[in-house]
Amino acid sequence: IEKTREALEAALRQLRCTFTWQLFKEGRDNGRSLEEKVTDSIGFLCFQSKASGYNLLAYVKCLKGEYQEALSYLKQAEELTQLEHPDQAEIRNLVTWGNYAWLYYHMGQLEDAQAYLDKVAETCRRFASPYRMDCPEMDCEEGWARLKCGKLQAERSKACFERALEDEPDNMELRVGLAISAYCEDVGRSQRRPFTELLRQTIELNPDNFYLKALLALKLQKMNDKTSGEKVMEEVLGRAQAPEVFWVAAIFYRNQGELEKAVELFKKVLDFQPANATLYHQIGCCYRSLAHQLLYKEKQGLLRYPGLPEKVTELREQALESMEKAVELKGCFLNMHTDLAAMYAMLGHSEKAEAIFQKLFRSEQLTDKERQLLYQSYGNFQDYFQGQEEDAIQYYIEGLKIQEDPTKAEKMKSRLQAIAKKQLSQDPASLQGWRLRGFLAKLNGDKELALKCYERALGSRLQHSASGPSWGWSGEARRQKPPGPPTSWVGEFL
Structure with a gap:
């Protein structure tokens, strides 16, 4: 039996299917988080090639050990392929049949696995190949599978569509896939890039693809062509009533600061x-930002009315309700939990916020990027809600030791700079103030300035050794510090 299993696995590895494309980094995500990240991606939201989406979900369900759900998704994928591509169903279903074979293999049903492997082989042999085919249809299937995994696979997805287009340059499905993969690869870049013209050209050939038009509006917005973006989005919403379009439009209006409209579209x-955790979290963030908008307008003298505090509290409570729902639905993203903790703190429930943070600190599955966010968020909690500036400093420093997210790092550095400036304005000989300035100078690569600041700090310590602050963790941080030993700043950074 073991030899049979080994031989079967060797044959399975030759297949072109979701199980062999290495779509995710091993060990980075568990099945639950993969499912949520996949279904919320721009590529997955695209209505085209829904069969690829079901194949991908079947793979994720298999990773979670939910085999019956995986079988159900494969059945839907097979049926959809017949509907979407009746003339190419036999070739395109090679992906689904290969997935069936792998799934039954993992279930220990080796005869069923062999039956589907034979089914693949029978089709491939007709095209002079034992277990796999290299053709535009298979490149297209792989392209959609990678695209529906999110932006990390966008470059390889784009390569699949480009390769297929070499043989079928007029294929509209391939053009659409290429345009969306190019968009996903381009996410975060604000300048005009060749992809924008590709998107426009694809829309000209396929003018009723409102999803592509919504993505174009979003890209125009990021390029600071807001007027054109608004015009395109208004046209889209006037003609399309699809969830994937509403989702992109909600992001568009959220970015515009039109938060009430964004909430309406997310809803x-x-x-x-109805069970999408990310949607509830996005709605919660919009309510939170609406409260911030009101407070900002009041501070600027742009808004005055007696019921403002009550309205702000109402919006924050709505934000809390939505964020609680996101976590209740097992939302996998760390910021769902840190945002919920911050909202609890904002509404005066510090003990609930503390409990969330301590649970997160005990997690052994956080990536470096997630740990950096956790340190920043807990530092903010200590800083703004607990009044524990010394403890906040320590958490910001721990977060800055992790070089993952430059934006979060700059925010922590900015906060430490503000704390140092305040402390030195209150006491020019402040030990803590000079330590912070030295630490920040070192981070910025100015060793000479860092040394001078640390010398000032050591001088202050010698003068105030009897009453000066501790060099290690203090207060609550000493009792409930994150993993990893506290260190002397001078010893570590000089």
Whole structure:
């Protein structure tokens, strides 16, 4: 039996299917987090090639050990392939049949696995290949599978569509896939890039693809062509009533600061996906930002009315309710939990916020990027809500030791700079103030300035050794510090 299993696995590894494309980094995500990240991606939201989406979900369900759900998704993928591509169903279903073979292999049903492997082989042999085929249809299937995994696979997805287009340059499905993969690869870049023209050209050939038009509006917005972006998005919403379009439009209006409209659109998507944690979290963030908008306008003298505090509290409570729902639905993203903790703190429930943070610190599955966010968030909690500036400093420093997210790092550095400036304005000989300035100078690569600042700090310590602050963790941080030993700043950074 073992030899049979080994031989079967060797044959399975030759297949072109979701199980062999190495779509995710091993050990980075568990099955639950993969499912949520996949279904919320721009590529997955695209209505085209839904069969690829079901194949991908079947793979994720298999990783979670939910085999019956995986079988159900494969059945839907097979049926959809027949509907979407009746003339190419036999070739395109090679992916689904290969997935069936792998799934049954993992279930220990080796005869069923062999039956599907034979089914693949029978089709491939007709095209002079034992277990795999290299053709535009298979490149297209792989392209959609990678695209629906999110932006980390966008470059390889784009390469699949480009390769297929070499043989079928007029294939509209391939053009659409290429345009969306190029968009996903381009996410975060604000300048005009060749991809924008590719998107426009694809829309000209396929003018009723409102999803592509919504992505174009979003890209125009990021390029600071907001007027054109608004015009395109208004046209899209006037003609399309699809959840994937509503989702992109909600992001568009959220970015514009039109938060009430964003909430309305996110809620429209909820009608189609009522158990989506990300949607609830996005709605919560919009309510939180609406409260911030009101407070900012009041501070600037742009808004005055007696019921403002009550309205702000109402919006924050709505934000809390939505964020609680996101976590209740097992939302996998760390910021769902840190945002919920911050909202508890904002509404005066510090003990609930503390409990969330301590649970997160005990997690052994956090990536470096997630740990950096956790240190920053807990530092903010100590800083703004607990009044524990010394403890906040220590958590910011721990976060800055992790070089993952430059934006978060700059925010922590900015806060430490503000704390140092305040402390030195209150006491020019402040030990803590000079230590912070030395630490920040070192981070910025100015060793000479760092040395001078640390010398001033050591001088202050000698003068105030009897009453000066501790060099290690203090207060609550000493009792409930994150993993890793506290260190002397001078010893570590000089």
